[in-house]
Amino acid sequence: MIVGEEGKTVPQVTVNNLEVRRANRNRIYQYISRKxxxxxxxIAHALHMSLPTVTQNLKDLMEQELVEEAGMLESTGGRKAAAYSCRFRARAAIGVDLTKNHISAVVVDLKGTVLSHKRIRCAFSKTEAYFHRLGQLVEQVIGCAGVSSSQILGVGIAVPAIVSQDHQTMSYSPALGETSCRLSDFEQALPYPCFLYNDANAAGFAETWNHSQIGNVAYLSLNFTVGGAILIDGxxxxxxxxxxxxFGHMTIVPEGELCYCGQRGCADAYLSAQRLAECADGSVALFFDKLKAGDEHCREVWDQYVKALVLTVNNLRMIFDCSVILGGYVGSYAEDFLAEVVEAAAQKNTFERDGGYLRACSYRLEATAVGAGLQFVERFIKQI
Ligand SMILES: [Zn+2]
Structure with a gap:
């Protein structure tokens, strides 16, 4: 026996029935969300459920305002059937990306669509003023998205740091200049459930979320610092x-160039987006514009960059034998030059001459913040 609400004992069989019903409801929601x-x-045909089961679950989902009737479907004969669709805006989550000098915030709905986003210049500091500014920004994006506070599932905060398994503490963040912060530091300004996430893990999660065909992924984050994420079955x-x-601290050149971590020959020392940006007034976008326009110096720098990139990518492919996604600023802008990286990676590989496992990220905008917000969406959808 299990003690249920109000202290009443609930027979095990009832609990099991409730669990089956919840699982059915979840499958129905996920099926509708894909259509x-x-x-x-x-629905009944595709999920092998009886019509009464589907009817009851649709009623539950509509009561929760997660599904709605959406007119009639055309039929090839007989009566037209009522159409159902998901109300993706029934809930929303906030994703925040904190870097040394900027804060980005996005609002995503239950389909992962970005409803609003804003990026401001604001140098990180562990001060009340900083957290207050963060809280203001979050309220601004909520306002722009046209959702109410009661619809917000939570705030995922992505940081360039090592984040503890319980998502409560961040440590080792040379990028932010702080060795540690606790979630409670942020929560004082955010009246929502909050969690901390590693920035590259969040971006990698965004790349694979809702893409069941992608499978396993090694995500290489090519920002001003280099990191990554490993995603196994999503x-x-x-x-x-x-x-x-x-990945930024894998050694790719013995006794090579000095990395900010103090070691020599780390991938970061060769693959930081800074290497490219410093040839173009600090802008990665401008670097690729100049490269496209045939700038010789940019071409030399890019060729060197690609050599280090191919070494790193090939190592990832050898270790993980899965898709490799280039992310971060460089991944976002490198599309026009991806073919040459893929070709060079294929040449380097021991087992295959097809570099098709390598591709650029699909999120061009705020992948990290989106991925942090999607963590709350994922959690919510699982419990529907
Ligand atoms: Zn290093």
Whole structure:
């Protein structure tokens, strides 16, 4: 026996029935969410459920305002069927990306669509004024998205740091200049459930969320610092000490150039977006514009960059034997030059001459913030 609400004992069989019902409801929600509009009959057929089961679950989902009737579906004969679709805006989540000098915030709905986003210049500091400004920004994006506070599932805060498994503490963040912060520091300004996430893990999560066909992924984050994420069946592999996928500190050149971490020859020393930006007034976008326009110096720098990139990518492919996604600023802008990286990676590989496992990220905008917000969306959808 299990003690239920109000202290009453609930027979085990009832609990099991409730669990089956919840699982059915979840499958129905997920099925509708993959379709624009769908009839009750189609759901029953596709999920091998009886019509009364589907009807009851649709009623539950409509009561929760997660699904709505959406007109009638055309039929090839017989009566038209009522159409159902998801109300993706029934809930929303906030994703925040904190960097040394900027804060980005986005609002995403239950489909992962970005409803609003804003990026401001604001240097990180562990001060009340900073957290207050962060709170203001979050309220601004909520206002712009046209959703109410009661619809907000939570705020995912992505930081360039090692984040503890319980998402409560961040440590080792040379980028932010702070060795540690606790979630409670942020919560004082955010009246929502909050969690901390590693920035590259969040961005990698955004790339694979809702893309079941992608499978396993090694995500290489090419920002002003280099990091990454390993996603196995869509889940972030954190490692024993939450330091997995720190690809930027893999040694790619013995006794090579000095990395900011103090070691020599780390991938970060060769693949930081800074290498490219410093040839173009600090702008990665401008670097690629100049490269496209045939700038010789940019071409030399890019060729050197690609050599280090191919070494790193090939190592990832050898270790993980899965898709490799180039992310961060460089991944976002490199599309026009991706073919040459893919070709060089294929040449380097021992087992295959097809570099098709390598691709650029699909999120061009705020992947990190989106991924932090999607963590709350994922959690919510699982419990529907
Ligand atoms: Zn290093």
């Amino acid at each position: 624009e509009q769908v009839s009750k009959q189609e 889940k972030v592999y954190g490692g024993d000490d939450r330091r997995s996928a720190e």
